[in-house]
Amino acid sequence: MNKNLIELKNLTKRYNGMTAVDSINLTIKENEFVTLLGPSGCGKTTTLRMIGGFEDPDDGEILFEGKLLNNVPAYKRNVNTVFQRYALFTHMNVYENVAFGLRIKKVSKSEIDRRVKRMLKMVDLEGFDKRYVDSLSGGQQQRVAIARALVNEPKVLLLDEPLGALDLKLRKEMQIELLDMQRSVGITFIYVTHDQEEALTMSDTIVVMNKGVIQQIGTPQDIYNEPTNRFVADFIGESNIIEGTMLEDFKVAFDGLLLDCVDKGFAPNEPVDIVIRPEDIRIVVNPDEGMIKGTVTSVVFKGVHYEMIIESDTREYLVQRTMMFPEGSVVGMNVQPADIQVMKRGDVLCSEEEEEE
Amino acid sequence: MQKAIKRVYMSIIFLFLYAPIIVLIVFSFNKSKSRGQWGGFTLDWYIDLFRDRQIREALYFTILIAVLSTLISTIVGTIAALGINNMTKIGRTVVLNMNNLPVLNPDIVTGVALMTLFISIRMELGFLTMLIAHIVFSIPYVILAVLPKLRQLNKHTAEAALDLGATPAYAMRKVIIPEIMPGIVSGALIAFTLSIDDFVISFFTAGTSATNLSILIYSMAKRGVKPTINALSTLMFLTVLILMLIINKKNDKGEDIII
Amino acid sequence: MQRRGRGRIAYPYVVWMAIFIVVPLFLILFYSLTEGDIHNIKDLKFSLNSYNRVLEPIYLKVIGNSFLLAGISTLICLIIGYPVAMIIANTDIKYRNLLLMFFLVPIWMNFLLRTYAWMSLLSPNGLVNRFLLWIGLPKLEIMPGKGAVLLGMVYNFLPFMVLPIYTVLSKIDKHVIEASNDLGGNSVTTFMRVILPLSIPGIVSGITMVFLPAVSTFVISGLLGGGKTPLIGDLIEQQFLSSRNWHFGSSLSIILMIMILISMAVMSRIDSSPEEERRKI
Numbered sequence: 027m028n029k030n031l032i033e034l035k036n037l038t039k040r041y042n043g044m045t046a047v048d049s050i051n052l053t054i055k056e057n058e059f060v061t062l063l064g065p066s067g068c069g070k071t072t073t074l075r076m077i078g079g080f081e082d083p084d085d086g087e088i089l090f091e092g093k094l095l096n097n098v099p100a101y102k103r104n105v106n107t108v109f110q111r112y113a114l115f116t117h118m119n120v121y122e123n124v125a126f127g128l129r130i131k132k133v134s135k136s137e138i139d140r141r142v143k144r145m146l147k148m149v150d151l152e153g154f155d156k157r158y159v160d161s162l163s164g165g166q167q168q169r170v171a172i173a174r175a176l177v178n179e180p181k182v183l184l185l186d187e188p189l190g191a192l193d194l195k196l197r198k199e200m201q202i203e204l205l206d207m208q209r210s211v212g213i214t215f216i217y218v219t220h221d222q223e224e225a226l227t228m229s230d231t232i233v234v235m236n237k238g239v240i241q242q243i244g245t246p247q248d249i250y251n252e253p254t255n256r257f258v259a260d261f262i263g264e265s266n267i268i269e270g271t272m273l274e275d276f277k278v279a280f281d282g283l284l285l286d287c288v289d290k291g292f293a294p295n296e297p298v299d300i301v302i303r304p305e306d307i308r309i310v311v312n313p314d315e316g317m318i319k320g321t322v323t324s325v326v327f328k329g330v331h332y333e334m335i336i337e338s339d340t341r342e343y344l345v346q347r348t349m350m351f352p353e354g355s356v357v358g359m360n361v362q363p364a365d366i367q368v369m370k371r372g373d374v375l376c377s378e379e380e381e382e383e
Numbered sequence: 384m385q386k387a388i389k390r391v392y393m394s395i396i397f398l399f400l401y402a403p404i405i406v407l408i409v410f411s412f413n414k415s416k417s418r419g420q421w422g423g424f425t426l427d428w429y430i431d432l433f434r435d436r437q438i439r440e441a442l443y444f445t446i447l448i449a450v451l452s453t454l455i456s457t458i459v460g461t462i463a464a465l466g467i468n469n470m471t472k473i474g475r476t477v478v479l480n481m482n483n484l485p486v487l488n489p490d491i492v493t494g495v496a497l498m499t500l501f502i503s504i505r506m507e508l509g510f511l512t513m514l515i516a517h518i519v520f521s522i523p524y525v526i527l528a529v530l531p532k533l534r535q536l537n538k539h540t541a542e543a544a545l546d547l548g549a550t551p552a553y554a555m556r557k558v559i560i561p562e563i564m565p566g567i568v569s570g571a572l573i574a575f576t577l578s579i580d581d582f583v584i585s586f587f588t589a590g591t592s593a594t595n596l597s598i599l600i601y602s603m604a605k606r607g608v609k610p611t612i613n614a615l616s617t618l619m620f621l622t623v624l625i626l627m628l629i630i631n632k633k634n635d636k637g638e639d640i641i642i
Numbered sequence: 643m644q645r646r647g648r649g650r651i652a653y654p655y656v657v658w659m660a661i662f663i664v665v666p667l668f669l670i671l672f673y674s675l676t677e678g679d680i681h682n683i684k685d686l687k688f689s690l691n692s693y694n695r696v697l698e699p700i701y702l703k704v705i706g707n708s709f710l711l712a713g714i715s716t717l718i719c720l721i722i723g724y725p726v727a728m729i730i731a732n733t734d735i736k737y738r739n740l741l742l743m744f745f746l747v748p749i750w751m752n753f754l755l756r757t758y759a760w761m762s763l764l765s766p767n768g769l770v771n772r773f774l775l776w777i778g779l780p781k782l783e784i785m786p787g788k789g790a791v792l793l794g795m796v797y798n799f800l801p802f803m804v805l806p807i808y809t810v811l812s813k814i815d816k817h818v819i820e821a822s823n824d825l826g827g828n829s830v831t832t833f834m835r836v837i838l839p840l841s842i843p844g845i846v847s848g849i850t851m852v853f854l855p856a857v858s859t860f861v862i863s864g865l866l867g868g869g870k871t872p873l874i875g876d877l878i879e880q881q882f883l884s885s886r887n888w889h890f891g892s893s894l895s896i897i898l899m900i901m902i903l904i905s906m907a908v909m910s911r912i913d914s915s916p917e918e919e920r921r922k923i
């Protein structure tokens with residue numbers, strides 16, 4: 027639908043011999059909401075900073091509308107950043123903060139005034155013009171940071187955990203506001219977070235990273251339902267990850283069980299990892315009606331559902347159901363073939379130089 | 384390119400800072416008395432330095448005064464800070480403003496003011512007046528170093544100690560003093576270096592019977608150049624340099640101590 | 643209640659301050675407003691004569707000179723010192739402390755020795771002139787004189803300018819600078835609009851820390867100026883130590899204190915004015 031806006035090719039960054047970002051490839055389309063997701067230290071910020079022009083890549087290319095961006099200094103890139111800790115100018119008021127970029131571009135006074143006012147209205151900070159940024163709440167500062175970047179009408183907005191410092195309620199509100207803004211202004215967002223829920227609710231595309239390496243790129247649904255490896259499955263949502271063997275297409279075996287599934291294309295008898303999401307395990311009262319028999323060993327009420335641990339002869343299963351089965355009861359468990367996700371064994375993609383956690 | 388400019392700039396600055404010191408050091412080994420002429424290597428000036436009674440006496444006074452004034456002003460300043468911390472707001476403001484006067488006033492004003500006082504009350508200028516003067520300008524710095532630590536002190540720490548059956552004196556010794564120790568130490572360090580380095584205030588309050596190194600150097604420099612000063616400078620510079628290197632080694636975050 | 647009571651342990655120090663800090667300053671004020679034999683307090687009469695004397699042209703010139711030389715040396719320190727502070731603040735953390743230490747070592751050496759060192763460098767037959775002669779340039783005859791005094795001031799007080807500016811600069815969040823680049827500011831704009839305004843508190847305290855000792859010094863002018871350009875400090879010293887005219891010396895001290903007070907008030911206005919302006923916009 028849309029054309030490619032940013033392309034990263036084999037982008038690599040090393041710090042003192044340690045690889046922070048390892049040869050990543052990524053294509054970002056116009057108006058896309060892309061989220062970089064991963065545990066702390068996996069290289070999200072570094073990737074963003076290379077796109078913003080604050081860090082020089084050691085290897086690889088950054089293309090912007092097909093043109094090489096590597097050697098363009100930050101202040102000439104049509105990309106703006108909302109910094110992890112906002113980095114507002116404390117010696118200026120809200121208005122001057124937002125007007126900063128326009129003043130540098132020598133936009134006329136009246137035009138600046140119009141655009142700044144409109145922007146402040148959009149982020150719901152009308153009348154805060156003369157306030158001193160130190161005197162604003164976290165959420166307000168955050169919105170000033172967004173306004174300061176957006177007012178320049180960049181093609182791409184980079185946001186580094188912009189909601190990290192906010193409390194849960196404000197976070198949810200701001201998520202919605204940000205999405206609204208992105209849709210209405212129609213610009214590309216590259217968003218960094220380590221909160222998987224945030225990533226799932228907001229993004230068009232999620233890029234899951236670990237230790238500087240991209241593990242999977244896909245829509246939120248893809249990432250959740252069809253994780254390509256154990257790391258992604260583990261990182262996104264809760265899951266039961268089981269080691270098994272792919273006997274042939276559509277047939278997978280583990281713990282002495284033989285189950286139908288929808289996956290194919292593995293070598294005969296290839297060892298695999300199997301993911302079953304806790305909400306995909308159904309419980310039947312009569313143990314003999316289930317494929318797997320087990321005893322409930324723990325029950326925790328989680329608001330919407332009960333989270334239970336059910337112990338079979340060979341392992342523990344995490345199960346989420348709206349109906350509660352008391353501790354000690356013996357039950358049966360069933361899984362639909364479509365809810366069994368089979369992945370190639372083991373191999374969380376890793377950079378060559380293993381680093382200690 | 385930019386890097387090169389920075390390098391050159393810093394080199395010029397360092398040359399400016401160190402050239403005079405290096406010249407002093409080199410000329411402390413110069414046989415010729417003239418300050419422009421190299422007359423061969425000698426250690427005579429160092430030998431002279433150790434033979435010179437005046438210099439030995441000045442060194443003795445400098446160190447004695449520094450030690451005594453540091454000791455007294457640290458103790459008095461810490462006690463005063465404890466008191467000031469418990470004062471009402473108005474009292475504290477008044478006391479702190481008075482306390483700041485010697486810090487903000489030019490040294491020369493503090494010096495002549497003290498001299499006027501001593502002479503007016505018929506105290507003979509000498510060792511005692513110089514010592515008092517050093518204590519006068521040192522205590523404010525001790526207080527300024529200790530007070531912030533007292534502010535940071537958790538009120539409940541002392542209360543917890545009392546609650547556990549400690550007498551106030553015991554709580555003071557075992558809880559409060561150890562907690563504010565860093566402030567006391569840095570106050571003492573400031574007091575010591577100020578005293579060692581002071582010239583102006585000593586100059587007005589020492590009279591003729593006492594002297595310290597600064598006063599001696601001043602009078603020697605005014606009278607004309609004597610190569611023993613070069614030797615003295617060299618030794619003092621090396622002492623400072625070695626001390627700084629040790630401090631910097633010991634504490635890699637060094638900054639706090641240097642400043 | 644108990645807390646309040648413990649304030650009493652500061653009272654001895656309050657008495658001490660009254661005797662050794664407040665009374666001496668009142669004595670100075672007292673002597674500045676009287677005349678007569680200082681050793682005979684009963685003979686002293688109220689008089690403004692010593693203040694009138696300050697207004698005589700030669701003395702006004704001395705005061706003017708003091709403020710001029712201190713002002714110029716402060717300006718030079720600022721111009722030379724700001725880049726130094728910036729370079730140190732931008733140095734890799736590994737070498738920064740070392741660089742800072744080497745910058746500060748000279749101020750740990752006795753102030754008089756440092757000044758004395760310049761005496762031997764700048765004297766008519768000193769090394770500087772020998773060097774100039776050797777490369778065929780004319781002699782530099784600044785010592786004794788204003789030039790040497792200025793040089794001595796800059797040399798002695800430069801670190802006091804660099805240190806506070808360095809402290810402020812090293813605390814500036816580097817993301818703020820990146821934010822400025824991000825919004826289109828090149829290094830010049832970023833410096834003018836972000837770094838410089840943020841470092842004003844450092845500049846102000848640097849200026850105060852250089853100007854104060856420079857304006858009241860008598861050592862530097864005494865050793866490097868050779869009595870040719872007396873400063874207010876020399877005048878005060880003379881009045882108390884050689885001329886024994888405490889009245890005149892006291893009024894000079896009072897004038898010096900008042901002028902410093904005024905300069906500090908002006909400086910603190912500069913420090914806070916951007917904030918006030920901000921509120922006015």
Ligand SMILES: Nc1ncnc2c1ncn2[C@@H]1O[C@H](COP(=O)(O)OP(=O)(O)OP(=O)(O)O)[C@@H](O)[C@H]1O
Pocket residue numbers: 041042045046064065066067068069070071072073220
């Ligand atoms: N300036 C630097 N010098 C040395 N190492 C660095 C630097 N910046 C980042 N790193 C290292 O690179 C790796 C990736 O860092 P990065 O900041 O990109 O992580 P992140 O994914 O943003 O983590 P977080 O979620 O905690 O912000 C980390 O191991 C980090 O320690």
Ligand SMILES: [Mg+2]
Pocket residue numbers: 070071072110186
């Ligand atoms: Mg990060």
